Every structure is written in C-alpha cells, then in structure tokens.
Amino acid sequence: MSVVKSPAQIEDLPDEVLEFILSLIPPYKDLHDCMQVSKRWRRCVLNVAKTKLRNLHKAIVDFDIRWFTLTPVEMAPTISKRYSHTAAIHENSMYVFGGCTCSMTTFNDLWRLDLSKRQWVRPLAMGTYPSPKACSSLICYKDLLVLFGGWAYPPSYPLYQSWHLFNELHIYDIAANHWTCVNTTNTPPPTAGHSVSVVGEWMIVFGGIHKPSTAVHCEKSNDIWKLNLETWTWYRQEVEGEPRPNGRLGQTQVVLDPKHLLIIGGSGGPTLNYCDAWILNMEGAVWKWKQVDIEGKANKPNNIWTNPGCKIGDKIVMLNRIREDQTCPIVYYPKNSWVNRRSPQEDSKLARIDLASREPDRDENVNGRRGVLRNQKREADDDDVYQPGCSNNQRGDILINNWSPPINNLAAFSVPNNRLSKSDRIREQRLARLSEIKENMKKNKKEEKNKSHYLGIYVLDLSKALSSRPYVTWLPPKNLGNGPEETILYTLLAGKSELVMFGGIRKDPTSLGFSVNFNSQISNSLHFISAPNYVI
Numbered sequence: 001m002s003v004v005k006s007p008a009q010i011e012d013l014p015d016e017v018l019e020f021i022l023s024l025i026p027p028y029k030d031l032h033d034c035m036q037v038s039k040r041w042r043r044c045v046l047n048v049a050k051t052k053l054r055n056l057h058k059a060i061v062d063f064d065i066r067w068f069t070l071t072p073v074e075m076a077p078t079i080s081k082r083y084s085h086t087a088a089i090h091e092n093s094m095y096v097f098g099g100c101t102c103s104m105t106t107f108n109d110l111w112r113l114d115l116s117k118r119q120w121v122r123p124l125a126m127g128t129y130p131s132p133k134a135c136s137s138l139i140c141y142k143d144l145l146v147l148f149g150g151w152a153y154p155p156s157y158p159l160y161q162s163w164h165l166f167n168e169l170h171i172y173d174i175a176a177n178h179w180t181c182v183n184t185t186n187t188p189p190p191t192a193g194h195s196v197s198v199v200g201e202w203m204i205v206f207g208g209i210h211k212p213s214t215a216v217h218c219e220k221s222n223d224i225w226k227l228n229l230e231t232w233t234w235y236r237q238e239v240e241g242e243p244r245p246n247g248r249l250g251q252t253q254v255v256l257d258p259k260h261l262l263i264i265g266g267s268g269g270p271t272l273n274y275c276d277a278w279i280l281n282m283e284g285a286v287w288k289w290k291q292v293d294i295e296g297k298a299n300k301p302n303n304i305w306t307n308p309g310c311k312i313g314d315k316i317v318m319l320n321r322i323r324e325d326q327t328c329p330i331v332y333y334p335k336n337s338w339v340n341r342r343s344p345q346e347d348s349k350l351a352r353i354d355l356a357s358r359e360p361d362r363d364e365n366v367n368g369r370r371g372v373l374r375n376q377k378r379e380a381d382d383d384d385v386y387q388p389g390c391s392n393n394q395r396g397d398i399l400i401n402n403w404s405p406p407i408n409n410l411a412a413f414s415v416p417n418n419r420l421s422k423s424d425r426i427r428e429q430r431l432a433r434l435s436e437i438k439e440n441m442k443k444n445k446k447e448e449k450n451k452s453h454y455l456g457i458y459v460l461d462l463s464k465a466l467s468s469r470p471y472v473t474w475l476p477p478k479n480l481g482n483g484p485e486e487t488i489l490y491t492l493l494a495g496k497s498e499l500v501m502f503g504g505i506r507k508d509p510t511s512l513g514f515s516v517n518f519n520s521q522i523s524n525s526l527h528f529i530s531a532p533n534y535v536i
Contacts, residue, residue, distance in 0.1 A: 015044060022048045023534075027496040028092040028116040052497035052531070057313050059531035060459055063478045066533075070118055070526040078120045079111045081522040083489040083505045084134035088145060090174060092116055094493060094500055095145055100134040101522060106152045108132040110172065113502075115495055118526070127179035130170045135192040135249075139203060141229045145172040146203060148227075151192035165190030165211050165218065169232070186234045188225045189213065193249030197261055199282070203227040206263060206280075209249045220247030220268055224280070224287065237287055244289040245278045252309035254316060256465055259283050262292070264316070264460070264472075265304030273305055277472055279465065292465060296474035301458040306488035310499055314463045317499065317529075321486050322456040323477075455483035457529070484527050499529040 010018070022044055025031045031049070035042040059065050072078035085099025085107070094113040100106040108130050112121045130136075136150030147170040154163050167190040169182045194208025205225040211218045222245055224237040248266030251274070256262055261280040267273050277292040294300070301307065301320030309316045461473040490504030506521045 011040075015040075015047075019044045019048050019051070023052065026116050027052055027498070030116050032092075049497070051534075055531035055534060056497050057315070060312055060315055060317055060457065061475070063457060063459070064532060065457060065529050066531065067483050068528040068530070069484060070528070072120070072524055077122070079122075079524055080107070081524040082107060082503050083522055085491060085503055086136050086138040086147070087491040087493055087502060088138045088140045089115075089493050089495060089500070090140045090143070090145070094495070094502075095138070095172075096491070096502060097130075097138055097145075097147060098133050098136055098150065099503065100153065104153045106132040106134050113500075113526070115500070123177050125172065125177050125179050128170070128181040129179055130168060130181075131166060133166055133192075136166070137194060137196040137205070139196055139198050141198055141203070143174050145174065146170075146227075146229065147172065148196070148203075148205070149191040149194055149208065151209075165192055165209075167191060169227075182232050184232055184234050186236070188223075188234060188236070191221065194221075195251050195253035195263065197253050197255050198229070199255060199258060199261070201229050203229055204253075204261060204282075206253060206261075207245075207248050207251055207266065220249060222247045238285070240286055240288045243291055245276065245291075246274070248274055248305075250305035252304070252316065252318075254309070254311040254462075256462065260466060262462065262465060262472075264309065267305040273303065275300060275304060279470060290470070293469075293471040294474070295471055296476065299458070299474040299476045303488075308490070308492050309460070310492045310494050311462075312494055312499070314461065316460040316462060317492075318458045318460070319455045319483065319487075319492065319501070320458055321453045322482070453486040455486055457483075484525070487523060490523075497530065501527040501529070
C-alpha cells in the first residue's frame with residue numbers, strides 16, 4: 001500500500017527556521033500583523049522582537065553595527081532638506097516638525113515617515129498651525145504630539161531685528177489629524193534649544209536659551225519647568241541651591257527611572273561646550289541636582305552638544321567623528337638634552353638656581369649675531385675655552401671651530417674669520433628643512449580641509465549611574481566602521497530594534513561660519529543603525 005505524501009507547508013518548519021524568516025520582515029506593522037496568524041506565530045514574533053532588541057544591545061556594546069542609508073529620490077514627493085528640526089516616534093511612524101535652512105528660512109510643516117515602507121507622507125492637518133521655527137521640542141504622549149518652544153530667523157524687513165523666540169504650546173492629535181494651540185497661565189519664558197522628557201503624566205523641561213520678560217538679551221537657562229499633560233498646566237519646579245548645572249542649551253536628557261533624570265553635555269556659548277553629567281532627583285516637593293563622575297574621558301566624543309544622544313537600555317549612543325591618530329611633523333629637542341646632566345643627588349642639592357654662579361651662555365646665536373658675549377670677569381675662562389685646535393673640552397661646552405682669539409677685550413663680540421663656517425652650513429640646512437616642513441604642512445592642511453570625515457558611535461554606560469557612588473563610563477571605541485559623512489544638528493531616535501537618524505548639516509562643528517556651498521551640505525537623508533543579521 002503506497003503512502004501519499006502531502007506537500008510541505010510553512011507550518012512544517014521548525015520554530016528556529018520560522019523565526020529566522022520572520023526576522024527578515026521590518027519590525028513594525030508587517031511583523032506585528034504576523035501575530036494574528038496563529039498562537040505559534042504570535043509566540044515566534046515575540047521571540048523575534050526580543051532577539052532583535054537583544055542583538056541591538058550587543059551590537060552597540062561591541063561597536064559592531066550595520067548602517068543603511070536611504071536618500072530620497074529627487075522628483076518624488078519628500079521632505080525638504082533641513083537641520084535643527086525636532087522629531088518623535090509613535091508606533092510605526094516617525095514625525096518630523098520644523099527646522100531651518102541657511103537661507104533665512106524656517107519651517108512649520110509636519111511630515112510622517114512610514115517606518116515599515118520607508119516612505120514619507122505629509123499629513124494635511126487642520127486647526128491652528130504652529131509658527132515656523134527650529135530648535136523646538138516634540139514628545140509623544142498617548143496619541144498626541146506635544147510641541148513647545150523654538151526660535152525663528154528675523155524678518156527681512158524692517159532691518160536689524162533680532163531672531164525670535166517662542167513659548168507656544170501646540171498639541172497635534174494623530175487620530176484626528178488636527179493642531180490645537182493651548183493657552184495656559186504661568187507660561188515659561190520664550191525658550192529654544194531646551195531638552196524634554198516624559199515621566200508619567202509630566203513633561204519635564206530643562207535649560208535652553210530663553211528671554212525673560214525683564215531681560216534685554218537672551219540668557220542661558222538652568223531652570224526646570226514641568227507641564228501636566230492631563231490638565232495642560234505649567235509649574236516652575238523648585239530646586240535646592242547648590243550644586244546645580246550651569247545654564248546651557250543643546251544637552252542630552254534621558255530618563256533613568258520614574259524618580260531620576262540624567263543630562264549630559266550642552267553648550268554655554270560659542271567657545272564653551274560642556275562634557276559633564278548631572279542626575280536630577282525628582283523625589284519630594286524640592287528636587288535636587290547631583291553631579292556624576294565620568295570615567296573613561298579619553299574615550300568621549302570630541303563634540304557633544306551638536307550631536308544628540310539616544311538611550312538604548314542602560315547605554316547612551318552618540319554619533320561623532322571617527323578619531324584619527326595625528327602626529328606632529330616637527331620634533332623639538334631642547335638644548336638640555338644635548339649636554340651632560342647632573343646626577344639626581346646634585347639636582348636635589350641645587351633645587352634653587354643660583355643666578356650668580358650660572359655658567360656663561362655659549363650659544364652660537366646671541367643677540368642676533370653669531371659669537372660669544374664677552375665680559376672682563378670671564379676673560380680668563382673665555383681664553384681657556386675658545387682656543388683653536390683644542391681637542392678636549394673639560395667643561396662640556398660646545399666649541400665653535402675657526403675662531404681666533406679676540407684682539408680687543410672691550411669688544412662685545414668676536415666675529416669668526418671664515419664667513420661660511422660649519423655652523424653657517426648647519427644653519428642653512430636647518431632653514432631649508434624648516435621651509436620644506438612648512439610647505440608640507442600647508443599641503444597637508446589643504447588636504448585636511450578637503451578630506452571627508454565619517455561618523456562612528458560612542459557609547460556611555462549608565463549601569464552605575466544610580467549606585468551609592470554614581471558614575472558613568474565612556475566605553476573604549478572599537479571596530480569603528482565608517483558611517484555617513486560627518487553631520488551635526490540632526491535627530492537620532494530609537495525605533496524598534498534600530499536607531500533612526502535624519503537630516504542635519506554635513507559640516508565640521510568647529511567651522512559653523514558662513515560657507516559658499518552651505519546649501520549643498522544640508523541633508524534630508526535617512527540613516528538606520530541596526531545589528532548585523534544573524535544566522536541559525
């Protein structure tokens with residue numbers, strides 16, 4: 001009796017093979033829909049989600065990440081190039097608002113990125129739109145997006161106006177596709193460049209640059225404001241006097257637990273960038289700051305405030321320029337490395353220098369002329385030292401060849417008879433060498449200016465941030481593979497088992513001045529950071 005074999009089906013696959021197939025699906029809506037097939041598929045999808053998140057944590061600690069770049073097509077409807085925008089992730093979408101360009105333009109448009117399809121969509125929302133602005137904050141609370149603060153370029157007319165700060169509070173209802181402007185009492189001063197976090201039903205706002213009603217110029221702030229996201233009421237939080245962080249903007253702020261926040265970095269001015277870390281204890285009616293020790297400072301990124309950080313587990317990930325070893329082309333050997341040194345016993349006895357007993361200066365170039373400064377009190381010593389044909393120098397000084405004894409003891413200098421002495425030739429060789437080094441330095445500087453730098457990841461370990469002796473540690477970077485070209489003032493958010501980077505300026509943060517090709521350096525590219533694909 002023959003047995004008829006039924007064709008193999010996907011249900012016949014082992015769980016390991018099925019999970020590997022499901023891991024190839026984007027970890028958003030499509031993968032979520034697979035949970036509805038059966039209980040087995042639901043269990044496999046949950047295992048895939050846990051495995052992907054665990055692999056991302058391991059890839060970050062091992063600095064073994066995978067970059068994927070998506071550049072919008074020129075003619076396709078897509079978001080325009082921008083920097084200093086703000087963004088937030090809600091379920092399977094990333095929302096981007098505002099930003100600016102170098103042509104005195106700020107935006108008030110809202111875009112949505114479908115993370116499953118990697119496509120941009122612009123919602124045509126109704127309601128009261130926010131003002132065009134950059135450096136604002138956007139957070140997600142339930143099915144709402146909360147937008148606060150920001151700044152805008154001054155209008156072109158009338159002339160000589162300062163840029164404008166905002167303290168507007170807008171709510172975007174995702175389901176209704178509607179903007180609402182919320183008017184509240186006890187509103188914070190107009191603020192931009194601040195940092196925000198959501199803790200329970202509160203939005204915590206720290207720092208930024210603000211303009212109090214009694215001030216003429218803008219100031220860096222270290223104030224804390226909190227907004228109740230249910231009643232839409234502002235409160236200024238009281239904090240113990242000292243210590244507390246200095247006023248700053250552009251810092252990274254993350255939630256450690258429901259009672260603690262951590263901030264790191266920030267800028268206090270054009271030439272003042274902070275690399276410190278502080279923990280905010282939110283217990284009680286009066287909150288308290290505590291500075292945190294930072295270990296592994298040699299591994300920290302060179303610039304923090306223009307590169308936002310993103311918390312993944314107990315780590316903060318920052319992107320920054322990959323370091324390169326630099327060597328100085330000029331090596332200087334001090335004169336005291338050529339002469340005989342005293343023994344350590346003699347050095348301990350002569351800790352203080354006795355100027356009266358100091359040996360005369362025998363340098364070949366004194367007061368701009370080659371020779372030896374003469375002195376009647378040193379006449380006998382000079383005659384002993386500077387004798388032509390002397391083969392042994394008992395005092396360890398440098399002898400100058402082709403010198404004749406001085407004719408007049410009152411002469412300030414004794415000039416050599418031979419105009420092109422050995423010292424002249426050595427000096428000319430040194431000058432030629434210095435000229436060659438100068439030309440090489442100019443060439444290297446020009447090449448460095450045209451050289452492209454790339455981003456790598458830097459990781460801050462927060463596992464000991466809440467211990468009895470709190471500290472954080474910059475992990476030593478390794479396996480730094482080249483990411484995208486160096487970019488600043490972008491957004492970096494945590495998706496589902498991946499990091500999403502958007503926009504910014506492809507520019508060195510130390511040269512943010514005017515540039516002719518500034519427009520071409522602004523980006524609207526997407527970069528995704530994930531763990532390498534694993535095999536069964």
